[in-house]
Amino acid sequence: MIETKNTVIRNGRLIDPANGTDAQADLYLADGKIVGVGSAPAGFVAELDIDATGLVVAPGLVDLCARLREPGFEYKATLPSEMAAAVAGGVTSIVCPPDTDPPLDEPGLVMNLRQRARKHDLARLYPVGALTVGLKGKEITEMAQLREAGCVAFSQGDVPIADLQVLYRAMQYAATFNFELRLRPEEASLVNDGVAHDGEYASRLGLTGIPVIAETLAIAQIVQLMRATGCRIHITRLSSADGIALVRAAKQEGLPITCDVDMNHIHLADVDIGYFNSQYRFDPPLRSVRDRDAIATALADGTIDAICSDHSPVDDDGKLLPFAEAERGATGLELLLPLTLAWARSQKVPLVQALAKISSFPATKLGFTAALTVGSRADLLVFDPDEAWRVTPQTLKSQGKNTPFANMEVLGRARYTLVKGKLVYQA
Amino acid sequence: MLNPQLNSQGELIHLLTTEGLPKRILNQILDRAAEYIAAGDAGTRKFNALAGRSVFNLFFENSTRTRTTFEIAAKRLSADVTSLNIQASSTAKGETLLDTIQNLEAMGADMFVVRHAQSGAPYLIAEHAKPGIAVVNAGDGRHAHPTQALLDMYTIRHYKGDFTQLRVAIVGDILHSRVARSDIHALSTLGCPEIRVIAPKTLLPVGIESLGVHVYHDMAAGLKDVDVVIMLRVQNERMSGAFLPSTQEFFKYYGLTPEKLAHAHPDAIVMHPGPMNRGVEIDSAVADGDRAVILPQVTFGIAVRMAVMAIVSENQRGQGAQA
Numbered sequence: 064m065i066e067t068k069n070t071v072i073r074n075g076r077l078i079d080p081a082n083g084t085d086a087q088a089d090l091y092l093a094d095g096k097i098v099g100v101g102s103a104p105a106g107f108v109a110e111l112d113i114d115a116t117g118l119v120v121a122p123g124l125v126d127l128c129a130r131l132r133e134p135g136f137e138y139k140a141t142l143p144s145e146m147a148a149a150v151a152g153g154v155t156s157i158v159c160p161p162d163t164d165p166p167l168d169e170p171g172l173v174m175n176l177r178q179r180a181r182k183h184d185l186a187r188l189y190p191v192g193a194l195t196v197g198l199k200g201k202e203i204t205e206m207a208q209l210r211e212a213g214c215v216a217f218s219q220g221d222v223p224i225a226d227l228q229v230l231y232r233a234m235q236y237a238a239t240f241n242f243e244l245r246l247r248p249e250e251a252s253l254v255n256d257g258v259a260h261d262g263e264y265a266s267r268l269g270l271t272g273i274p275v276i277a278e279t280l281a282i283a284q285i286v287q288l289m290r291a292t293g294c295r296i297h298i299t300r301l302s303s304a305d306g307i308a309l310v311r312a313a314k315q316e317g318l319p320i321t322c323d324v325d326m327n328h329i330h331l332a333d334v335d336i337g338y339f340n341s342q343y344r345f346d347p348p349l350r351s352v353r354d355r356d357a358i359a360t361a362l363a364d365g366t367i368d369a370i371c372s373d374h375s376p377v378d379d380d381g382k383l384l385p386f387a388e389a390e391r392g393a394t395g396l397e398l399l400l401p402l403t404l405a406w407a408r409s410q411k412v413p414l415v416q417a418l419a420k421i422s423s424f425p426a427t428k429l430g431f432t433a434a435l436t437v438g439s440r441a442d443l444l445v446f447d448p449d450e451a452w453r454v455t456p457q458t459l460k461s462q463g464k465n466t467p468f469a470n471m472e473v474l475g476r477a478r479y480t481l482v483k484g485k486l487v488y489q490a
Numbered sequence: 491m492l493n494p495q496l497n498s499q500g501e502l503i504h505l506l507t508t509e510g511l512p513k514r515i516l517n518q519i520l521d522r523a524a525e526y527i528a529a530g531d532a533g534t535r536k537f538n539a540l541a542g543r544s545v546f547n548l549f550f551e552n553s554t555r556t557r558t559t560f561e562i563a564a565k566r567l568s569a570d571v572t573s574l575n576i577q578a579s580s581t582a583k584g585e586t587l588l589d590t591i592q593n594l595e596a597m598g599a600d601m602f603v604v605r606h607a608q609s610g611a612p613y614l615i616a617e618h619a620k621p622g623i624a625v626v627n628a629g630d631g632r633h634a635h636p637t638q639a640l641l642d643m644y645t646i647r648h649y650k651g652d653f654t655q656l657r658v659a660i661v662g663d664i665l666h667s668r669v670a671r672s673d674i675h676a677l678s679t680l681g682c683p684e685i686r687v688i689a690p691k692t693l694l695p696v697g698i699e700s701l702g703v704h705v706y707h708d709m710a711a712g713l714k715d716v717d718v719v720i721m722l723r724v725q726n727e728r729m730s731g732a733f734l735p736s737t738q739e740f741f742k743y744y745g746l747t748p749e750k751l752a753h754a755h756p757d758a759i760v761m762h763p764g765p766m767n768r769g770v771e772i773d774s775a776v777a778d779g780d781r782a783v784i785l786p787q788v789t790f791g792i793a794v795r796m797a798v799m800a801i802v803s804e805n806q807r808g809q810g811a812q813a
Binding site for chain 1: 509586630668697700
């Protein structure tokens with residue numbers, strides 16, 4: 064482990080999405096915090112000097128959804144492998160959903176996980192607690208005690224609550240303590256054995272469809288329950304234009320609702336499945352080109368607040384199966400930066416606004432400010448936004464090598480990642 | 491995207507779907523089948539096209555008829571045939587699909603005839619099979635049943651001659667039907683100007699119009715003046731619950747009776763991929779009537795499957811020689 068050193072990052076282009084600034088300056092770090100911007104504090108002696116000439120210096124990325132597979136699925140990935148992947152991708156804070164085995168439904172499990180994460184001491188880990196016991200959708204968990212154990216919010220992972228009475232009570236209870244729920248909107252009875260967007264392409268391939276109404280009906284129910292309970296909701300991994308429209312309307316109404324999308328859905332659509340390529344198997348399914356374009360636009364106009372990686376390490380055995388039987392998801396931590404930058408370039412969104420989707424906004428969900436001001440956390444990413452690199456599965460740090468972006472060329476790569484002022488990754 | 495069933499010379503090396511299959515290949519298969527039928531009529535029933543080759547029929551989903559016709563077809567081509575019924579295919583319990591394939595490759599397989607409940611499974615096998623091994627799709631999920639479509643095309647060509655003047659109606663459970671999809675693609679490629687599908691909305695896939703078909707919900711209107719009626723089997727499990735209210739109501743509105751068939755062209759033929767549910771999608775008076783060509787379909791099916799197996803095997807060997 065590298066000890067904290069007084070560090071200067073010289074000549075970088077400092078992009079601070081929380082404050083909307085983009086300017087060249089030196090940055091001085093000590094004791095895990097930023098202690099000087101532009102000029103060193105009195106008596107500062109640098110022990111580590113990073114030359115960031117031609118590079119961007121920004122707050123470390125905050126990923127609102129990344130599965131580390133611990134506990135329970137260590138054959139797919141482990142904390143050390145996935146934390147190494149995180150910092151290699153410039154991600155300094157990871158929010159992990161509770162869909163582990165066992166699910167994170169007891170304070171002891173959460174404390175154990177955090178303790179293990181601290182031992183590896185790379186990225187920071189923020190667990191989301193299970194909303195119901197065993198994620199079974201029947202009994203609510205000890206949310207207040209889970210919060211004390213370190214849970215930042217509560218969710219059902221990918222298992223929607225079928226019983227509206229339970230969801231109603233869960234939202235009432237969460238609202239009592241002003242806890243936020245992270246819900247992936249999906250009406251399970253409309254999914255059944257569906258595996259692909261219910262459109263022309265799935266019809267052609269003979270894949271069972273998941274209709275857009277599975278998402279919109281769930282959002283409509285959640286919004287009604289928000290009105291009834293006052294519960295704060297973060298809708299995660301939107302997939303459709305119609306779903307976005309419902310969230311936009313709820314925001315305009317002034318409800319305490321925010322939302323994110325995963326990076327794959329910004330760039331991919333159902334037609335990319337090609338000849339049953341299981342790398343394109345996602346939940347929610349990749350939707351139409353129109354939906355994909357609506358996601359890119361809604362990110363730019365601010366309706367969608369954040370981009371998450373939805374990092375899901377899957378081994379080859381999980382993918383070498385017929386499409387419907389293949390495991391969903393893809394590795395993502397190391398691609399969050401370049402895929403966000405690709406979206407920003409295509410939408411002509413300035414870098415400062417793009418980085419807000421993967422750092423300053425998600426940080427607000429975790430209760431801290433990701434900024435480049437004196438006193439802020441020295442969780443930092445130094446990257447070259449124009450460095451071209453090929454996504455080579457074997458060289459990814461994540462134990463999950465499967466991604467639809469394998470062997471594609473992307474732009475933007477972390478050069479240095481610092482957490483709590485410590486250099487934890489260097490390209 | 492490369493079409494995985496064609497080699498770089500555009501020759502058929504696997505048969506996975508009729509979608510995107512060029513007209514020249516469809517005609518090549520139908521012409522070859524015609525040769526086998528002519529030879530059979532002249533008394534020759536055994537050929538050497540697959541002599542010394544090992545054909546494995548891998549049926550991950552139950553089927554008696556299709557498996558039997560593939561077996562007969564392979565034997566008539568002098569292949570060594572092994573048929574396996576492999577149940578419990580789903581998920582990661584036990585041996586995976588590709589494990590099974592690798593084991594059979596080690597036993598010297600030259601061709602896999604695959605039926606699988608999951609759409610796309612034959613693609614996975616074709617992608618991972620060793621070079622030189624042909625894969626023939628004998629029905630995958632709701633996706634494709636290309637040999638059934640080819641024997642349907644053979645039957646239509648036999649009775650009607652030319653595709654470019656035909657109206658064809660496909661009736662019943664289009665949603666779950668791999669036969670319907672494969673027929674639609676083959677008919678389109680062969681130049682059929684008007685393809686209709688007739689079904690209640692619960693049994694139609696989203697966006698089926700994008701395949702170039704006209705959608706009808708009413709039998710009288712949909713069958714009006716058609717030259718070919720292709721009835722589809724309705725699985726019993728669809729007959730209760732949310733797809734359909736009852737057998738009786740389905741038969742009343744969508745079952746092919748002599749009265750409904752009267753809306754079609756007087757020379758219209760009636761086809762069915764089998765096995766039929768009499769009194770569900772088809773009335774016995776029609777099934778056994780002079781319009782029905784359901785049994786000739788079965789006979790032609792053997793010749794068509796012989797043609798497919800012979801052609802992919804030849805092309806695989808041609809490719810192997812160049813490699």
